[in-house]
Amino acid sequence: MKAIVIDGPNQIELRDVEKPVCGPGDVLIKSAKAGLCRTDLELLNGEVPDEWVSYPLIPGHEWGGTVAEVGTDVTELAVGDRVVSEGMIPCNRCKRCKEGATNLCENYDQLGFTRPGGCGEYVVAPRHVVQRLPRDVSFESAVLVEPAAVVLHVISRVMPLPGEAVGVVGIGTLGSIAVQILRLFGPRALIAYGIRTEELDFARKMGATHTVNVAEQDAEETTHKILGEGVDVIVETAGSPQAVRTALDTVRGGGRVGVLGIAGESARLEIPSDYFVAKDAAVVGAFSYTTSIWSRVLGLVNNGLVNFDPIVTHRFATRDFSKAYELMDNRGTEAVAKIVLEHDQSISA
Ligand SMILES: [Zn+2]
Ligand SMILES: [Zn+2]
Known part of the structure; x- marks a missing residue:
C-alpha cells in the first residue's frame, strides 16, 4: 500500500x-x-x-x-x-x-x-x-472529531454556565471548533480574538457575536467596551505566549481561563507572580483528550449539534x-x- x-x-x-x-x-x-x-x-x-x-x-x-x-x-x-x-x-x-x-x-x-x-x-x-x-x-x-475532542476537553475544565460571556483566542481549526461548541452553552456574548480579518469573519460565520482584532485593537479595553467587564470564561487555542497573555488580560476577576495551544518548548511567558491571587482567576491547561470526551464529541457530531x-x-x-x-x-x-x-x-x- x-x-x-x-x-x-x-x-x-x-x-x-x-x-x-x-x-x-x-x-x-x-x-x-x-x-x-x-x-x-x-x-x-x-x-x-x-x-x-x-x-x-x-x-x-x-x-x-x-x-x-x-x-x-x-x-x-x-x-x-x-x-x-x-x-x-x-x-x-x-x-x-x-x-x-x-x-x-x-x-x-x-x-x-x-x-x-x-x-x-x-x-x-x-x-x-x-x-x-x-x-x-x-x-x-x-x-x-480528534481536534474537537481536544477543544471539548479544555472547555469541560472551565465549564461555562448558561448566559456567561465567553471568549476564544485564535481562530484556526481549534478556535473555530471552540466557537461552535461554546455556542451550545447559550452565552450572552461569544467574543473571538484573532489577528486576521479573514479568520474573524469566519468566526462570525461559526457563531461568534463579537470579534476583536488584537493586531489593531487593545484586547482588554475592547472587551470592556463590549461587556462592561472582562469575559467570564476564555479559551486559548492559538499556541503563542501572546495569545495566553490576551486570555489572561481579558478574563474578569474570578473568571476561568482554559489553555490548550502549544507554543513550543522554547516559548516563554512572563507574568506578574501575583496574577493568579490578585485576579482570583482559575487558569487550567488541558492536554489531548480522554475516551469519554471523545465519545461526547462524536455524539455532538452524530446528532447534528455541530457542523x-x-x-x-x-x-x-x-x-x-x-x-x-x-x-x-x-x-x-x-x-x-x-x-x-x-x-x-x-x-x-
Ligand atoms: Zn493534532
Ligand atoms: Zn493507561
Missing part, C-alpha cells in the same frame, strides 16, 4: 510499505481522509519531544475510513462500516486510565506518532478506539502531500483552517 512516511526530521516521502496485519482484537481500516495538524509539521521538523514519537512513522492522528477487515475477536463491527478512530490508544490498565484520565495513560501510544496513522492507505487500530460513523456524517467531519464541514478549507490528494505541508508551514494572509489529505479511493486492496 502507499503511505506518507516520515523517516526522521526533514525526511518525508510517499512510498509503498507493507499493508498492516489485523490482529485478533484489531480492526483494519481503509483510510479515506486524514487531517494535517500543526503537530504533523512539528513531527516533520523534528520538534516533537522524543518521548512522544518513534521514527520512522506514518503520520495521521485525525482520520476516518471504512472497515476492510475485523479481527477474529471483534464481533460488533463489520466490513464496510464507516468508522472514526481515536488517535490516542489508552492501555485501559494503568492507574490514570482506570481513573478515566486516558489522556495521561502511563503507556503512551498514539496513531501517527508511535504507531502508523491515517496517512497510510490502511491502518490497524485496536477495537476499543474505533467507533461507527452514521451515514450522513462526512469523513471530513470525522477528521475533525465541522465548513472548517475544512483545503483538500489535497495524498500524492500532493508536499503542497499540503507547504501550505501548513506558510499560510500567508489566506484563511487556512483544516487541511485534509484524501486517499485515492479508486485503488483497491
Whole structure:
C-alpha cells in the first residue's frame, strides 16, 4: 500500500510499505481522509519531544475510513462500516486510565506518532478506539472529531454556565471548533480574538457575536467596551505566549481561563507572580483528550449539534502531500483552517 512516511526530521516521502496485519482484537481500516495538524509539521521538523514519537512513522492522528477487515475477536463491527478512530490508544490498565484520565495513560501510544496513522492507505487500530460513523456524517467531519475532542476537553475544565460571556483566542481549526461548541452553552456574548480579518469573519460565520482584532485593537479595553467587564470564561487555542497573555488580560476577576495551544518548548511567558491571587482567576491547561470526551464529541457530531464541514478549507490528494505541508508551514494572509489529505479511493486492496 502507499503511505506518507516520515523517516526522521526533514525526511518525508510517499512510498509503498507493507499493508498492516489485523490482529485478533484489531480492526483494519481503509483510510479515506486524514487531517494535517500543526503537530504533523512539528513531527516533520523534528520538534516533537522524543518521548512522544518513534521514527520512522506514518503520520495521521485525525482520520476516518471504512472497515476492510475485523479481527477474529471483534464481533460488533463489520466490513464496510464507516468508522472514526481515536488517535490516542489508552492501555485501559494503568492507574490514570482506570481513573478515566486516558489522556495521561502511563503507556503512551498514539496513531501517527508511535504507531502508523491515517496517512497510510490502511491502518490497524485496536477495537476499543474505533467507533461507527452514521451515514450522513462526512469523513471530513470525522477528521475533525480528534481536534474537537481536544477543544471539548479544555472547555469541560472551565465549564461555562448558561448566559456567561465567553471568549476564544485564535481562530484556526481549534478556535473555530471552540466557537461552535461554546455556542451550545447559550452565552450572552461569544467574543473571538484573532489577528486576521479573514479568520474573524469566519468566526462570525461559526457563531461568534463579537470579534476583536488584537493586531489593531487593545484586547482588554475592547472587551470592556463590549461587556462592561472582562469575559467570564476564555479559551486559548492559538499556541503563542501572546495569545495566553490576551486570555489572561481579558478574563474578569474570578473568571476561568482554559489553555490548550502549544507554543513550543522554547516559548516563554512572563507574568506578574501575583496574577493568579490578585485576579482570583482559575487558569487550567488541558492536554489531548480522554475516551469519554471523545465519545461526547462524536455524539455532538452524530446528532447534528455541530457542523465541522465548513472548517475544512483545503483538500489535497495524498500524492500532493508536499503542497499540503507547504501550505501548513506558510499560510500567508489566506484563511487556512483544516487541511485534509484524501486517499485515492479508486485503488483497491
Ligand atoms: Zn493534532
Ligand atoms: Zn493507561
